[in-house]
Structure formats: C-alpha cells, structure tokens
Amino acid sequence: MSLITTDGLTMRQGGKTVLSNVDFSISKGEIVTILGPNGSGKSTLLRLLIGALRPSAGKVVRQKGLKIGYVPQKLHIDPTLPLAVSRFLQLPGRVAPAAAKAALQRVGATGFEDQQLASLSGGQFQRVLLARALLSQPDILVLDEATQGLDQPGSAAFYSLIEELRQELGCAVLMVSHELHVVMAASDRVLCLNGHVCCQGAPEHVASAPEYRALFGTGTHGALALYRHEHDHDHDHDGHHHHDGCDHDHAHTHDHSHQEGSV
Structure with a gap:
C-alpha cells in the first residue's frame, strides 16, 4: 500500500521548470533516498510530497489520514x-x-x-x-539533508537511529542526502533526480574509500555514478524501465553481468 504516490508531477517556479513529470511512490516501512546535484529539485520534491507546495501540473495522492514527521534541512531560530x-x-x-x-x-x-x-x-x-x-x-518520516553540518560519526549515529525508529514504528523514511557511504547501506531504494527521474532502484554499497573521496572532487558525475544502475530491470512499481536520459554518462560504472533482457 503506497503512502504517497505522484503522477506526472511538474513544478515551475520563476518561469523555470524545476521538476518535470515525476512519477514516484513510497510504501509503508520503506526507506527511500533521493540523490541529485544541487538545483536538481530534491527539496522542492519533498515540499510537494508533504503538501507545503502545490504542483504546477500532475498530482500527489496521500493515503487518507497520513501522518508526516518532517525534519527540515535547517531551522533558523534567532x-x-x-x-x-x-x-x-x-x-x-x-x-x-x-x-x-x-x-x-x-x-x-x-x-x-x-x-x-x-x-x-x-x-x-x-x-x-x-x-x-x-x-x-508519523506514518512517514521525511528528512531533508538532516545531517548537514554533522561530522561523519555524528551523521552515522543519526542514520543508525533512523533505522532503529523505522523498525520500531514501522514507518516509512524518505531522505534527501549527500552522504553516500551511509545512504547506500541504509536505503531500500535510491531515486536519482535531476529535474526529472533519471533512474531508481536498489542501491549498492559504495565499494571503496578512494571512490567515495573522489566524488567530492568530481562534481555531480561522481555523486551520481557511485551506485550501480541495472537498466535491464524494472525499478518502479508501475513496471516502467528508466532509460529516460539521465544527463550523466554512467557507462563506466554499470555492471554488465546482466545483459538486456536476461533477467
């Protein structure tokens, strides 16, 4: 049973299309992480999902009586x-x-x-x-870069706590994060966003520390290429393949052990 589902979600702000035709859903008990470069629409998507913004087109359907716990990126208090x-x-x-x-x-x-x-x-x-x-x-915890500014042990402890809470409460967790070393281990599903859904699927653990360090110096290509995309599998609940043109070349990180069609 989906807690939140979107259909063709599109958002225009200031004459610019921030999000285009996003289809997304999250189910009870699932941990989903949204990754993407700065300006890719991650925080906008979260705000649309929780109802803080109204979409320009498309729709968001929330389960009736859905209770959302939201942890913002920052809260400015005098x-x-x-x-x-x-x-x-x-x-x-x-x-x-x-x-x-x-x-x-x-x-x-x-x-x-x-x-x-x-x-x-x-x-x-x-x-x-x-x-x-x-x-x-909450039925779903929504975390927008909740560990920004924390050191690595602090953020790892925070994500460990989130995992415990998910198990205790049975709630879903939806996160935006840049901390791939934790995210890859903690998530059931990763959604790659760059104004549209590039691809989504089960994450892989980040293989080695040098690759993780490299992402900080390689911009968005490094950040988005660190997990494996198995494009020959269905990644979403609707049976759609996501071959829809992520702007980044992932070829060097693909695992070709599964050839197209040989599921």
Whole structure:
C-alpha cells in the first residue's frame, strides 16, 4: 500500500521548470533516498510530497489520514530568542510533558527539556527536531539533508537511529542526502533526480574509500555514478524501465553481468 504516490508531477517556479513529470511512490516501512546535484529539485520534491507546495501540473495522492514527521534541512531560530527545548516541542500544538520527555529520550536527548535551543550543538539540535517529528506518531518520516553540518560519526549515529525508529514504528523514511557511504547501506531504494527521474532502484554499497573521496572532487558525475544502475530491470512499481536520459554518462560504472533482457 503506497503512502504517497505522484503522477506526472511538474513544478515551475520563476518561469523555470524545476521538476518535470515525476512519477514516484513510497510504501509503508520503506526507506527511500533521493540523490541529485544541487538545483536538481530534491527539496522542492519533498515540499510537494508533504503538501507545503502545490504542483504546477500532475498530482500527489496521500493515503487518507497520513501522518508526516518532517525534519527540515535547517531551522533558523534567532539566537537571542529565549526558547527552551520543552517550549519548542509544544509548537504548534500542545504536547503532554511525559510524551515530550519520552520522545527526547528515544532520540538520545534525555534531560534536554530545560536547555535553550540556541545552546545546542548541531547534532543535539537535529535530535530535538527528530523528537518533534516523532511526536506526531508519523506514518512517514521525511528528512531533508538532516545531517548537514554533522561530522561523519555524528551523521552515522543519526542514520543508525533512523533505522532503529523505522523498525520500531514501522514507518516509512524518505531522505534527501549527500552522504553516500551511509545512504547506500541504509536505503531500500535510491531515486536519482535531476529535474526529472533519471533512474531508481536498489542501491549498492559504495565499494571503496578512494571512490567515495573522489566524488567530492568530481562534481555531480561522481555523486551520481557511485551506485550501480541495472537498466535491464524494472525499478518502479508501475513496471516502467528508466532509460529516460539521465544527463550523466554512467557507462563506466554499470555492471554488465546482466545483459538486456536476461533477467
């Protein structure tokens, strides 16, 4: 059963087409990661999926009564504003103190209730944002670059926590991330986006550290070529093959052990 499905989703902003004809779905319990270069429409797609934006064309269908827990990329809070964690967790609706305490405890932020948001480290703040997302008892957790600014051990610990929560709650997880070393291990499915869906499918573990390091110096080609695309398999729920012209040459990373048609 799909929690969210899109059909021909298109978004134009400022006279420019940001997303074109995106067909996507995510099912209960699934972890899906969206990859793509800067400006490829990743955050726009997330905002369309959760209903924060209205599409220019196409449609988004959400399961009736779907509860979404959203962890934004950044949340700008005036550092001079006195706002304790306990108060922040009450926005926008009241939450029982016991529920707030339990959520903080679950994300490894025990005893943070009286701390000021402005005094938290990046990792602590992300955990508080995650606790807030959990308070809605979500069917799907949506994370937009949620570990940006964290060091590698910090982000690995955060993704490990997300995996635990997925298993405990049975919720789906939809992530935008650049951290391929974690993403490849953690995701059930990877969607490659560059204004349109280039391809999607099961991820492969990033093979070696040199390749991972290389991606930082090779721009989007490195980032998008690090997982294997098996173009001879159906990757989506509709039976469509995704041969639709990703702008990047993946030929040197394809695994040709499966020839076309020899499934």
